Amino acid sequence: MFIPTLVLWLLSASPEAPVVAPVPVEAAPPVMPADVPALKQAVRVVLRLTLDTGGEVSRVEVRESGGEPFDRAAMAAATHWRFEPARRGDVPLEVQVDVPVMFEPPALPEAAAVATAPAASEEASVATVPAAPAPTDAKPPGFSTTVRGRSVAPPPVAVGDFHITVGQLADVPRNSATDLLLLAPGVMLANHGGEGHAETVYLRGFDAGEGKDVEMRLDGVPLNEVSHAHGHGYADTYFIIPELVKSLRVTEGPYDPSQGDFGVAGTVEYQLGLERRGITASASYGSFASRRLSLVWGPPEATDATFVGVLLRQGHGFGPNRAHANAGIMAQTELRLGPETRLRLFGASYGARYSSAGVVRETDVVDARLPCAGDADSQFFCLYDPHQGGANQRHIASVEWVSRLERGGRFVQQAYAVSRQMRSRENFTGFLQDTPPVGEAQRGDNTEQSYQGTTVGLRGRYTPGLVWAGQPQPVELGYVARFDNVHTRARRLRDKGGAPYATVFDNQVRTTNLGAYLSLRAAPLPWLTLRGGVRVDTFLFAVEDLNRPDADRQGARIPEESVEAYGFFASPRATAEVRLTPRLTWLSSAGLGARSSDAAGLSDAEFAPYARVTSGETGLGWCWGDEGHDATVEARGAVFATRVSQDLVFSETTGRNQPIGPSQRLGAFGNVRLQWKQRLDVQASLAWARATLPVPGASSWRLWDGTVLPYIPQVLGRVDAAWRGTATVVQQQVGWSVALGHSAIGPRPLPLDRYSEPVFLFDVAARARWSAVELGLSVENLLDARWRESEFNYVSNFRGPEAPASLLATRHFSAGAPRTVRGTLTVYLDLQEDTP
Numbered sequence: 001m002f003i004p005t006l007v008l009w010l011l012s013a014s015p016e017a018p019v020v021a022p023v024p025v026e027a028a029p030p031v032m033p034a035d036v037p038a039l040k041q042a043v044r045v046v047l048r049l050t051l052d053t054g055g056e057v058s059r060v061e062v063r064e065s066g067g068e069p070f071d072r073a074a075m076a077a078a079t080h081w082r083f084e085p086a087r088r089g090d091v092p093l094e095v096q097v098d099v100p101v102m103f104e105p106p107a108l109p110e111a112a113a114v115a116t117a118p119a120a121s122e123e124a125s126v127a128t129v130p131a132a133p134a135p136t137d138a139k140p141p142g143f144s145t146t147v148r149g150r151s152v153a154p155p156p157v158a159v160g161d162f163h164i165t166v167g168q169l170a171d172v173p174r175n176s177a178t179d180l181l182l183l184a185p186g187v188m189l190a191n192h193g194g195e196g197h198a199e200t201v202y203l204r205g206f207d208a209g210e211g212k213d214v215e216m217r218l219d220g221v222p223l224n225e226v227s228h229a230h231g232h233g234y235a236d237t238y239f240i241i242p243e244l245v246k247s248l249r250v251t252e253g254p255y256d257p258s259q260g261d262f263g264v265a266g267t268v269e270y271q272l273g274l275e276r277r278g279i280t281a282s283a284s285y286g287s288f289a290s291r292r293l294s295l296v297w298g299p300p301e302a303t304d305a306t307f308v309g310v311l312l313r314q315g316h317g318f319g320p321n322r323a324h325a326n327a328g329i330m331a332q333t334e335l336r337l338g339p340e341t342r343l344r345l346f347g348a349s350y351g352a353r354y355s356s357a358g359v360v361r362e363t364d365v366v367d368a369r370l371p372c373a374g375d376a377d378s379q380f381f382c383l384y385d386p387h388q389g390g391a392n393q394r395h396i397a398s399v400e401w402v403s404r405l406e407r408g409g410r411f412v413q414q415a416y417a418v419s420r421q422m423r424s425r426e427n428f429t430g431f432l433q434d435t436p437p438v439g440e441a442q443r444g445d446n447t448e449q450s451y452q453g454t455t456v457g458l459r460g461r462y463t464p465g466l467v468w469a470g471q472p473q474p475v476e477l478g479y480v481a482r483f484d485n486v487h488t489r490a491r492r493l494r495d496k497g498g499a500p501y502a503t504v505f506d507n508q509v510r511t512t513n514l515g516a517y518l519s520l521r522a523a524p525l526p527w528l529t530l531r532g533g534v535r536v537d538t539f540l541f542a543v544e545d546l547n548r549p550d551a552d553r554q555g556a557r558i559p560e561e562s563v564e565a566y567g568f569f570a571s572p573r574a575t576a577e578v579r580l581t582p583r584l585t586w587l588s589s590a591g592l593g594a595r596s597s598d599a600a601g602l603s604d605a606e607f608a609p610y611a612r613v614t615s616g617e618t619g620l621g622w623c624w625g626d627e628g629h630d631a632t633v634e635a636r637g638a639v640f641a642t643r644v645s646q647d648l649v650f651s652e653t654t655g656r657n658q659p660i661g662p663s664q665r666l667g668a669f670g671n672v673r674l675q676w677k678q679r680l681d682v683q684a685s686l687a688w689a690r691a692t693l694p695v696p697g698a699s700s701w702r703l704w705d706g707t708v709l710p711y712i713p714q715v716l717g718r719v720d721a722a723w724r725g726t727a728t729v730v731q732q733q734v735g736w737s738v739a740l741g742h743s744a745i746g747p748r749p750l751p752l753d754r755y756s757e758p759v760f761l762f763d764v765a766a767r768a769r770w771s772a773v774e775l776g777l778s779v780e781n782l783l784d785a786r787w788r789e790s791e792f793n794y795v796s797n798f799r800g801p802e803a804p805a806s807l808l809a810t811r812h813f814s815a816g817a818p819r820t821v822r823g824t825l826t827v828y829l830d831l832q833e834d835t836p
Contacts, residue, residue, distance in 0.1 A: 019086055019087070019088050019093065019095075020086060020087045020088070021086055021095075021097075022051050022055060022083035022084060022085055022086045022095060022097065023083060023084040024081065024083055025055065025082045025083055025084055026080070026081060026082040027081040027082070027083075028077060028081075028275060028304075029077060030073040030074050030076065030077035030078075030101060031073055031076075031077070031275065031276050031277060032073070032103060033069035033070060033072070033830070042102055042103065042104045043067065043070050043102070043104075044064065044066055044100055044101070044102055044103075045062065045064065045065065045066040045070050045074040045100070045101045045103075046062070046063045046064035046098055046099065046100050046101070047060055047061065047062060047063065047074055047078055047098070047099045047101060048060075048061045048062075048063045048096055048097070048098050048099075049078060049081075049096065049097050049098075049099055050094070050095075050096050051083055051085065051086065051094065051095050051096070051097065052085070052094050052339045052340060052404065053085050053092040053093060053094055053340075053404070053406065054085060054092070054340060054404025054405070054410070055082055055083040055084055055085040055092075055404075056082060056083075056340075056342075056404060057078055057079055057080075057081050057082070057083075058336075058339040060075050060078045060079060062074075062075065063098060064100075066101075066103065070101075070103055072301075073103075073277075073300075074101040075301070076277050076300050076301060076302070077101075078099070078101075079301075079303045080303035080304050080305070092406070094339075155529075155531075155577075156587070157251065157255045157256045157531055157573075157575050157589065158251070158252075158253055158255040158256075158575055158587060158589035158617055158638075159587050159589070159617060159618075159619035159620070159621055159636050159637070160185075160204075160251065160252030160253050160255075160266070160617060160619075160636075160638060160640070161250075161251045161252070161255065161256065162183075162184050162185075162248075162249070162250045162251075162252070162671075163247065163248075163249050164180075164183045164184065164247055164248045164249070164250060165246070165247045166183070166245060166246065166247060166248070167675075168678070168681035168722040168724060168737075168739075169183060169681055169683065169720045169722055169739075170242070170243075170722075171722040171724075171737050171738075171739035171765055171767065172720045172721075172722060172739045172740070172741040172763065172765065173739070173741060173763040173764070173765045173778040173779070173780050173822075174242060174741075175195075175780075176237070176238050176240070176242065177237055177238075177240035177241065177242045177245050177270065178198075178199045178237045178238060178240075179242075180242065180248055180270075181201065181248070181268060182718055182720070182741075182743065183248065183250075183683065183718075183720060184203075184248070184250035184252065184268075184685075185252075185669040185670070185671040185685030185686070185687045185716075185718070186203060186204050186205075186252065186667070186669050186685070186687030186689065186716055187201065187202065187203050187250075187716070188201075188202040188713055188716050188743075188745055189201060189202070190202070190789045190790045191789060191790070191814075192356075192358070192359060192789065192790040192814040193354075193390065193424065193426065194317075194354040194355060194356035194357075194388075194389055194390065195238075195315070195317065195322070195324040195354055196238060196324050196326055196352040196353070196354030196390065196391075197236075197238075197354065197356065197390060197424065198210040198211065198230075198234060198235060198236040198237070198238065199237075199238075200790070201214050202712060203252065203266055204252050204253065204265045204266060204640070204642070204665070204667065204687075204689060205265075205642070205665035205666075205667050205689030205690065205691045205712060206265035206665070206691070206712070207649065207650070207691075207709070207711050208264075208265050209231050209233065209234075209648070209650070209657050210230065210231055210234045210235060210236070211223070211224045211225075211231075211233040211234050211235030211262060212231055212232055212233035212262065212264075212595065212648055212657055213233070213262065213264040213265040213595065213648075214235070214262065214263070214264070214265050214266055214267070214268060215259060215260060215261065215262040215263035215266070215267040215268070216235035216237060216262075216268050216269075217267070217268070217270070218237075218240065218269075218270045218272070218396070219269070219270065219271060219272055219346065219398070219400075220269075220398070220400065220414050220416070220459050221346075221396060221398050221414075221416045221418065222260075222455070222457070222482065223235040223236070223237060224261070224262045225420070225451065225453075225455075225484075225486070226484050226486065226509065226511050226596070226598075226599065227484075227486060227488050227507065227511070227599045228422075228451050228486075228488060229449035229450055229451045229488045229489060229490050229656075230422075230424060230449050230451070230655070230656055231648075231656045231657050232595075232596075232598035232657075233262045233595070234451075236392065236394070236422075237270070238326070238352070239326075239328045239348065239350035239394050240270055240330070241294065241296070241309040241310075241311045241328060241330050243274070243280070243282075243294060243296050243309060243311075244272050244273070244274055244296060244307060244309045244330055245270055245271070245272060246271055246272060246273030246274070246275065246304065247271045247273075248268065248269065248270055248271065249267075249268070249269045249271065250266065250267075250268050251263075251267045251268075252265070252640075252669075253265075253266055253589065253591065253593075253615045253617055253640060253642070254266075254571065254573065254591040254592060254593025254613055254615055255573050255575060255589040255590075255615070255617070256519070256573065257478075257517040257518065257519040257532070257534060257535050257571075257573050258461075258476075258478055258517055258519065258535070259535070259571075259573075259593065260480060260513075260515055260535065260537065261513060261515075261537065261594070261595065261596050262596075263593050264593050264594075264595050264611065264613045264644065272305075272307075272330070272332065272346075273304040273307070274296060274298040274304050274306075274307035274309075275298075275304050276298060276828075277298045277299065277300040277302075277830070278297070278298065278300060278828065278830035279295070279296070279297045279828075279829040279830065280294075280295070280296050280297075280826065280827070280828055280829070281294070281295050281826070281827045281829065282294045282295075282824060282825070282826040282827075283824070283825050283826075284776075284822050284823060284824035284825070285822070285823060286778075286820060286821055286822030286823065287318070287820045287821050287822065288315055288316045288317055288318050288322075288820070289314075289315055289316040290313075290314070290315035290316075290820070290822060291312075291313070291314045291315060292311075292312070292313050292824075293311070293312045294309070294310065294311045294312075295309070295310045296308065296309040296310075297309075300830065302333070302334065303334055305333075305334035305344060306332060306333045306334050307331070307332055308329075308330075308331045309329065309330045309331070310327075310328070310329050311327070311328050311329075313325070313326050313327075314326075317355070318381065318818055318820065319357060319381030319382070319383075319815065320357065320372065320382065320383055320386070321355045321356065321357045321383050321386050321388065321389070322355055322356070322357055323354070323355050324352070324353070324354040324355070325352070325353055325354075326350070326351065326352030326353070326354070327350070327351060327352075328348065328349065328350035328351075329348065329349050329350075330346075330347070330348040331346070331347050331348075332344065332345065332346040332347075333345050340403055340404040340405075341401070341402065341403045341404070342401075342402045343399070343400070343401055343402075344398075344399070344400040344401075344402070345398075345399055346396070346397070346398040346399075346400070347396065347397050347398070348394070348396040349394070349395045349396075350392075350393065350394045350395075351391075351393045351394075352391060352392055352393075353389075353390075353391045354389050354390060354391070355386075355388065355389035356389045356390070356424075356425075356426070357381070357382075357383035357388070357814065357815070358383055358384065358385060358388045358426060358427055358428070358814065359428060359790070359792065359812040359813060359814050360382060360383065360798075360812065360813065360814075360815075361796060361798060361812055362810060362811040362812065362813060363810055363811075364379075365379045365380060365382070370382035370383070370384070371384075377786075377818075380786055380815055381815050381818075384427070384430065384798045385427045385430075385446060385495075387425055387427075387446060387493075387498055388425050388426055388427060389424070389425060390422065390423055390424030390425060391423055392421060392422035392423070393419075393420060393421045393422075394418070394419070394420040395418070395419045395420070396416065396417070396418050397416065397417050398414060398415070398416040398417075399414065399415050399416075400412065400413070400414040401413045401414070405463075405464070405465055409462075409463050409464050409465025410461075410462075410463045411460075411461075411462050411463075412461050412462075413458070413459075413460045414458065414459040414460065415456075415457070415458050416455075416456070416457055416458075416459075417454065417455065417457075418454065418455040418456075419453075419454045419455075420451075420452070420453065420454075421451070421452040422449075422450065422451045423448065423449070423450045423451075424448070424449050424450075425446055425447065425448050425449075425493065426446070426447055426449070426655050427445050427446040427447065428445070428652040428653075428655055428792075428794075428796070428812070429445045429653065429794070429795070429796040429797065430444075430445055430796050430797045430798035430799070431444055431495070431797045431798070431800065431801045431803070431805070432445055432795065432796060432797045432805055433445045433492070433653055434492065434501075434502075441801035441802055442797075442801040443492070443494045443495060443501050443801070444492070444493065444494055444495030444496075444801070446492070446494075446495060446498070447490060447491070447492060447493070447504070447654075447655050448490065448491045448492075448493050448500065449489070449490045449655070449656075450487075450488070450490075451486060451487070451488050451489075452486065452487050453484060453486025453487060453488075453509075454484075454485055454486075455482060455483070455484045455485075456482075456483050457480065457481055457482035457483065458479075458480070458481040458482075459478070459479070459480050459481075460478060460479050461476055461477065461478035461479075462476070462477045462478070463475065463476050474519075474520065474521040475518075475519070475520045475521075476517075476518075476519040476520070476533075477516075477517075477518055477519075478516065478517045478518075478519070479514075479515065479516045479517075480516075481512075481513070481514055481515075482511075482512070482513040482514075483510070483511070483512050483513075484509070484510065484511045484512075485509075485510050486508075486509050486510075487507070487508050487509075488505070488506075488507050488509060488600070489505065489507070490503070490504035490505050490506075490654075490655075491503050491504060491506075492504065495801065503547045504547075504654070505545075505547055505600055506545070506546040506547040507543055507544065507545055507546065507547075507599070508544040508546065509541070509542070509543050509544075509599045509600070510541075510542040510543075511539065511540070511541055511542075512539070512540040513537060513538070513539050513596070514538050515535060515536060515537040515538070516535070516536055517533055517534065517536070518533045518534055519531070519532075519533035520532065520533060526579075527578060527579045527580075528577070528578055528579075529576075529577040529579075530574070530575070530576055530577075531574070531575040531576075531577070532573060532575065533572070533573060533574075534570060534571065534572045534573070535570070535571045535573075536568075536569075536570045536571075537568070537569055537570075537571075537594070537596075538566070538567065538568045539567040539568070539596050539597075539608060539610075540564075540565075540566055541563070541564065541565045541566070541567070541597070541599045541608060542562070542563075542564050543562070543564070543565075543599045543600065543602065544560060544561075544562055545560065545561045545562075545563060546559070546560055547559070548560055548561045562604070563599075563602055563603065563604045564604060564605065565597070565599075565602040565603070565604070565605065565606040565607070565608040566607060567596065567597060567607065567608030567609070567610055569594045569610055569612070570592075571591065571592040571593055571594060572591070572592060573589070573590070573591035573592070574589070574590055574591070575587060575588065575589040575590075576588050576589075583622055583623055583624060584620065584621075584622050585620065585621045585622070586618075586619075586620055587617075587618070587619060587620075587621060587638075588616075588617070589616070589618070590615070590616045590617075591615055592612065592613065592614055592615075593612075593613040593615065594611060594612055594613065595610060595611040595613070595646075596608070597609055609646070610646075611644055611645055611646040611647070611648075612644070612645040612646075613642060613643070613644045613645075614642070614643045615640065615641070615642040615643075616640065616641050616642075617638050617639070617640040617641075618639060619636065619637050619639060620636070620637055620638070621634075621635070621636045622634070622635045622636075623635075630676060630677045631674065631675065631677070632674075632675050632676075633672065633673070633674050633675075634672070634673050635671065635672040635673075636670070636671050636672075637668070637669065637670040637671070638669060639666075639667070639668040640665075640666075640667055640668070640669075641664075641665065641666050641703050642664065642665040643662065643664045643665075643694075643700060643703075644662060644663050644664070645662050646659055646661065646662065647659070647660055647662065647663035647709075648660065649709065649710065649711070650711065650792070652792060652794045652796070652812075660693070661693065662693070662694055663691060663709060664691070664692055664693075664694050664700075664703050664706065665690065665691045665692075666689070666690050666704060667687065667688055667689030667690065668687070668688050668689075669685065669686065669688070670685065670686050670687075671683070671684070671685040672684055678724070679723065679724050679725060680721075680722075680723050680724075681720075681721070681722045681723075682719075682720070682721040682722075683718075683719070683720045683721075684717075684718070684719045685716075685717065685718050686715075686716070686717045687715070687716045687717075688714060688715050689712070689714060690704070690708070690714055691708065691709040691712045692704070692705065692706035692707060692708055692709060693706045693707045693709065694706045708749045709749070710748075710749050710750050710751050710793070711748055711749070711750070711791070711792070712748065712749065713745050713746050713747075713748045714746050714747070714748075714749070715744075715746030716743075716744070716745060716746065717742075717743070717744035718741075718742065718743055718744070719740065719741070719742040720739075720740070720741050721739065721740045721741075722737060722738070722739040722740075723737065723738050723739070724736070724737040725737075729770075732770060733770075734768055734769065734770050735768070735769040735774075736766070736767065736768045736769070737765075737766070737767045738764070738765070738766045738767075739764065739765045739766075740762070740763070740764050741762070741764075742760075742761065742762050742763070743759070743760070744758070744759070745758060745760075745761075746758055748791060750791060750792070750793040750811065751793040751794070752793060752809060754793055754811070756788065756791045757787075757788070759785070759787045759788075759816075760783075760785065761780075761781055761783075761785060761787065762781070762782040762783055763778070763779065763780045763781070763782065764778070764779050764782055765778035765779070766778075767824075769826075769828075772827055772828045772829065773825075773826070773827055773828075774824075774826040774827075774828070775823075775824070775825060775826075776823070776824035776825075776826065777821070777822070777823050777824070778821070778822050778824070779819065779820070779821050779822075780817065780819070780820045780822075781816075781817060781818060781819045781820060782819065783819075784818055784819035785816075785818075786815075786816075786818070787815075788813035788814070788815065789813075789814050789815065789816035789817075790813060790814045791812070791813045792811070792812045792813070793809050793810070793811050793812070794809050794810075794812065795807060795808065795809050795810075796810070796812065
């Protein structure tokens with residue numbers, strides 16, 4: 001594997017006021033062309049870049065060619081480099097810079113591993129715009145910057161604000177883009193609904209369900225679904241193609257003014273991009289007839305924001321009634337409408353069908369009562385109801401307009417539309433909830449939940465680019481406007497035949513959310529930075545309840561009813577950052593957040609209540625190394641406390657979360673990531689959280705006291721590691737990689753003072769690449785542990801409609817996947833022909 005080294009050589013000149021040269025902010029190195037033989041010596045390409053007053057690359061020319069493949073790779077990388085603009089005083093300038101780009105073989109001696117800047121006698125130029133000319137004969141001192149491809153992320157708003165570049169950790173086995181959330185500390189994922197059903201997210205001591213307490217976005221497009229039949233805030237990220245996820249921003253806690261509805265435990269934003277240009281085709285086959293085919297393409301001449309991806313998945317599942325099939329496509333293009341403006345068009349379409357085994361009673365597994373073979377494994381992976389499962393469709397369109405303004409300002413506008421449909425069937429209690437007609441048996445508790453609707457919205461933010469006392473003053477104004485029109489319904493189905501016999505709820509919901517926020521940052525002292533702001537949200541709810549009785553005490557009536565309600569809340573947030581040393585920072589953050597009301601539970605003309613979260617956090621961040629070092633290390637650790645005015649917990653009788661009143665959390669986390677020479681990437685995290693129901697009348701400072709909330713793990717650990725290198729096999733250079741993922745999940749509290757068993761999972765992968773062909777092998781759950789992905793404790797009756805129901809609560813679980821082996825063939829293609 002080749003490791004290209006990029007060196008930027010910049011000179012500035014002026015006989016009047018000094019020109020501050022542009023500084024690279026985001027300058028990922030080019031990808032080594034896949035269609036060239038092994039390098040014997042370094043290849044040099046010199047580019048002339050035109051940088052606009054916003055620091056964007058508006059034009060790229062080749063001044064010194066290194067060969068067509070290398071010219072093309074260097075130009076493709078340069079189109080998405082970004083800089084702090086050159087300035088004369090406070091005025092940003094348009095400039096041209098000559099940039100040598102070096103492609104070096106890994107066999108070069110260490111002294112040559114980093115290209116050096118040209119000698120001062122070599123030609124370089126900085127030409128300003130005519131309004132501020134600079135003489136061509138000026139010769140100020142030069143400087144050089146070595147960039148190794150790490151994008152500079154914005155400063156965090158809290159210790160728990162993580163800008164995570166996936167990078168080499170994409171080598172760790174993962175089934176979906178949702179699994180990338182494990183790169184953030186304190187995250188656990190569980191799924192009792194099948195492969196295609198949204199994951200239950202545990203974050204920061206919250207059982208966030210399928211999205212009720214964590215705000216989900218895809219490059220600004222909100223994914224949480226209001227008043228969903230399965231649960232308010234349901235967010236399915238299974239449709240996202242993992243190969244197209246460039247990075248994630250995970251903000252744990254409500255500390256950023258831009259965070260909105262559902263950001264109780266935090267906010268997750270998937271940021272898309274395809275760094276490698278050309279075509280990558282991948283096909284895999286594995287245990288349980290699992291099949292996966294992906295095709296991603298990035299035009300060589302475009303930035304990483306232009307791509308197309310297609311993904312198809314299918315399999316029988318690791319036990320009865322676990323088959324799945326889904327297909328999706330995501331495409332985006334970025335157009336330049338001038339030196340200051342970019343237009344980004346995005347679209348996605350996805351469809352899925354899946355079956356689910358649901359939950360089983362622990363006692364029935366132990367006693368081998370389930371309708372499968374009598375051996376332990378068959379019973380462990382067995383089921384009661386073969387009619388469980390679901391299907392869903394999703395279609396997204398988004399347009400984003402980005403304009404660079406004077407003095408480094410920015411104006412961003414985004415419009416989006418989302419259409420989705422979902423239907424699922426689940427049975428958590430067997431034959432227990434029905435009230436049958438006199439003389440008839442229970443008809444079954446199988447529940448069908450359906451949801452369909454559309455969302456349209458606008459988002460925008462404006463950064464004026466203010467300068468005061470010679471220093472930039474970051475101020476951001478933003479707004480959101482979202483309208484949802486959805487139909488949400490839940491019905492009980494007969495055990496035999498599956499016909500609906502009762503409606504639980506049936507609502508047509510229209511919701512309008514209008515919000516705005518102000519964010520600012522100030523540095524009153526050299527060692528102190530203050531960040532803060534406020535967000536204001538309003539909600540208007542209109543509900544058509546289609547499941548009212550057709551008669552009441554006054555006689556017959558229409559079985560429908562209209563409800564309208566209004567809600568408003570303001571959420572201030574603030575952070576203080578103290579730089580103890582150049583590498584050690586102490587951050588303390590506090591903020592208020594909120595979760596809107598489920599429209600189905602509102603009354604007419606009600607001032608809609610909302611769940612208010614109050615959170616505080618303090619901790620340290622330390623980093624070592626920068627872009628000029630072979631190795632970089634970043635470590636963070638913090639303690640936090642959170643109180644929620646109205647929490648939700650899973651109810652087996654409805655199959656969705658139900659309110660339980662206020663709750664509180666006390667916790668801590670630590671995270672460290674080591675990266676070395678683009679070869680080794682290791683990240684490890686450990687988190688602890690205790691979630692309790694407060695003692696009535698107790699002080700709000702007594703965060704330790706109270707009944708422990710069920711199902712939320714108190715200790716979570718995670719390690720991800722990837723190692724890449726090269727080897728010579730039969731006189732051919734072969735690139736290789738090995739990767740490891742390890743999750744440790746502590747005992748989870750269950751109702752009635754019971755606890756689950758701890759879980760330890762190991763996933764490994766290895767890959768080898770020769771030329772344009774790569775072979776890979778991955779093994780998930782390497783030790784073949786029998787683990788319970790979800791665990792509950794409640795009363796049920798799965799013995800049949802005539803059997804008497806037990807009143808004793810017992811443990812139920814959904815089985816986690818056993819050892820799964822998968823082989824992958826990947827081909828890297830570039831269809832653009834080289835010129836002779």
